[in-house]
Amino acid sequence: MALPLLCVVSTIPFIHYNAYPRKVSIVMISKTNETSVMDQIIERAIEQNPHSSNLLKAFGPIVKRQRQLSESISMPELDYSHLDKEKLRAGIPVIQQMKMFSPDDPLNEIALSLASAVKEGMPKLAAEMDRLCEMIQNGKLQIAQYFIDKSGGENQAKEHWGNDLNVSPSNASFLLSLVARVLLERRRIESTEVLGAFEWEKGYCPVCGEFPSVALIEEKGGKRFLHCSSCGQDWRFTRVVCPYCEKEAQREMDYYYVENKTEESAFVCDQCKKYLVTLYRAGRLYSRDMDISAISLVHLDMIMQEKGFEPMVTCAWNVLK
Ligand SMILES: [Zn+2]
Ligand SMILES: [Zn+2]
16 A cells, blocks of 8 residues: 655654544543444544445454344453552553453354354354354364464464364454453453452553554543553553563653654564554543544554554454554
């Protein structure tokens, strides 16, 4: 993609962003669950980011279905009472303090529903999704096993799925990672509700331990919030430290941005060579979904990966090689 790139290795002046009213709290970012709101968010993202429209149309139905499922599907109750705020303060996320997946989770129901959303957004995968659904329904594919394997690492899970399955392991893993988001999102909402306010000073997610996929800097005050695409958590993190390797900068970190698009940038770290797509809040009174925002900014992923930087976390939309 030919995009005019203005490489700016310096602070982006915040005075430009002060014009927008600071009205919507950060909490609203993850509370855009109503279908009509999600439809509006996706439509607006397509309008504002025509270069990402194919990707947004492909992922839109999936993200929408994930939000609906995590909000409404019936799941077994988990006990969060033993979660320890002192451990959180020491950097131990919720997922290391308790089991967030239950064997009684409605895995098949979620997977079948998401497979139909994948077919809607990505018709090329329809035959493969049909095969997966059949295997789920006749018990040949035990989804619970994936989550047991997942605790042994992604590679082990992929190896497992690569064996004697008549489907592409990457498509099976894709569907199951979508299922994981629904489960983790529900458990994230429940656990943070029980916890209330807690201290967290790490660059990885306080709930699921993943690194952020996208960041948002408020136009007024300039606070940086990181977003986890694995569970949907947002948390505040200092702007002068790299979330990945914790390198501290003297004044301000380095950012790249595309010419004439000063609301979108990519933070880069010269120590760990990771980047983090970063948005300056310009949504005014509109609701925002940070995963849709991240997908909208995939041109920045392309540019940064061409420059030899790596994303802090791999998402279905930012693996470009
Ligand atoms: Zn997370
Ligand atoms: Zn770093």
